[in-house]
Amino acid sequence: MAGLGKKVLIVYAHQEPKSFNGSLKDVAVAELGRQGCSITVSDLYAMDFEPRATRNDITGTLSNPETFSYGVEVYEAYKKAALSSDIVQEQKKVQEADLVIFQFPLYWFSVPAVLKGWMDRVLCQGFAFDLPGFYDDGFLKGKSAILSLTTGGTAEMYSKTGVSGDFRYFLWPLQHGTLHFCGFKVLAPQISFAPEFASEEERRGMVASWAERLKTIWKEEPIDCRPPWYFGQ
Amino acid sequence: MAGLGKKVLIVYAHQEPKSFNGSLKDVAVAELGRQGCSITVSDLYAMDFEPRATRNDITGTLSNPETFSYGVEVYEAYKKAALSSDIVQEQKKVQEADLVIFQFPLYWFSVPAVLKGWMDRVLCQGFAFDLPGFYDDGFLKGKSAILSLTTGGTAEMYSKTGVSGDFRYFLWPLQHGTLHFCGFKVLAPQISFAPEFASEEERRGMVASWAERLKTIWKEEPIDCRPPWYFGQ
Numbered sequence A, B: 001m002a003g004l005g006k007k008v009l010i011v012y013a014h015q016e017p018k019s020f021n022g023s024l025k026d027v028a029v030a031e032l033g034r035q036g037c038s039i040t041v042s043d044l045y046a047m048d049f050e051p052r053a054t055r056n057d058i059t060g061t062l063s064n065p066e067t068f069s070y071g072v073e074v075y076e077a078y079k080k081a082a083l084s085s086d087i088v089q090e091q092k093k094v095q096e097a098d099l100v101i102f103q104f105p106l107y108w109f110s111v112p113a114v115l116k117g118w119m120d121r122v123l124c125q126g127f128a129f130d131l132p133g134f135y136d137d138g139f140l141k142g143k144s145a146i147l148s149l150t151t152g153g154t155a156e157m158y159s160k161t162g163v164s165g166d167f168r169y170f171l172w173p174l175q176h177g178t179l180h181f182c183g184f185k186v187l188a189p190q191i192s193f194a195p196e197f198a199s200e201e202e203r204r205g206m207v208a209s210w211a212e213r214l215k216t217i218w219k220e221e222p223i224d225c226r227p228p229w230y231f232g233q
Helices: A020-034 A070-079 A085-096 A113-122 A167-180 A200-215 A227-231 B020-034 B070-079 B085-096 B113-122 B167-180 B200-215 B227-231
Strands: A007-012 A038-043 A099-105 A144-150 A190-192 B007-012 B038-043 B099-105 B144-150 B190-192
Touching: A007 A020, A007 A085, A020 A038, A020 A099, A020 A144, A020 A190, A020 A200, A038 A085, A085 A113, A113 B113, A144 A167, A167 A227, A167 B167, A167 B227, A190 A200, A227 B167, B007 B020, B007 B085, B020 B038, B020 B099, B020 B144, B020 B200, B038 B085, B085 B113, B144 B167, B167 B227, B190 B200
Parallel strands: A007 A038, A007 A099, A099 A144, A144 A190, B007 B038, B007 B099, B099 B144, B144 B190
Antiparallel strands: none
């Protein structure tokens, strides 16, 4: 029971339960459950999660209704416990988690908009960071995070000499600019390359290797989430 | 009348018309209008633009209703002219434009979710690219694009030795992975650093320098949108 007492949040962004992303999410739930972890899944499409950052995220009156500043208003609302309930619920899940897994297909070298909206709205100033209070001092320090993603392109395309460049390049905004900024320890990404072009057997292999990795996930050391990991010297 | 007959689409993602982003959008409309350009603005928050990529983007029946694949279904729907009307309208605007300007505040080293959703949904396979038919062969070749963005952090933070790394690092997924992938010629980004920490005079200076740049925008050469521009070497 390697994960006994550990809490895991899986933030999952795929429309189809029977998809390859769905299988990766399901196998994580099964393996982590077997370890004795307590698991919560935020299934963003199923929740019809709101991605747009708007005035609706603040309940009650604004501090400056004349000129709306999302960042200022959300920071104030966080301190007054006046954020909308969907944001508060997600923040509670993050607060309780030891590990957050993001499971998604790569859309335009990044997360799908529904997951970008989760990051934009949930990881707000006051909750996830403050100024000062970011990067190694981010408020979510002590927690770990993993990006588990699928790509359309092949591993060869995402190599240093490939047309799409090293896969580490596109991870920078997500792993460093977002997760590290909030203080997360970032574990190595789990990238399943081009499952749509793979055989059924290869796809099963990718799912199995994710499950296998999760068996020892609590012993993993984080990456050194700074420029050399991404861009070399 | 440097821009006579030219068509410009401004994809604008800020909630507040009186914001600094709003001023940058307004000055672009004014300057390009003075040049004789025809200008269209997609004001994404005002339009309540849908960011989520879902089954609703396809009108009529699906090619595989058993297992929903967004990419497959949208590609088919594009070919059958069965995409939802909000996507079709944006695609028409892009098709007609010589230049697309994206005006937005940087959220998590990237675009706000509402603009990510515009990219996810509008720039679909068949319309913006095909396989093959990407990067230099992308279907939007012949058009130019500029990212005009504001940051929270200072220019010093976004330098090679700063805590957030060179600003070019976070541009990679947007400029290369998205715009270049679709064939756009990418003009140098217009970055207004930390307007919230600037004086009123400095902010006016940033708006004026954007207007000034736009006076000769039609003579600009695109950047060489490949790894050396971003990562050196």
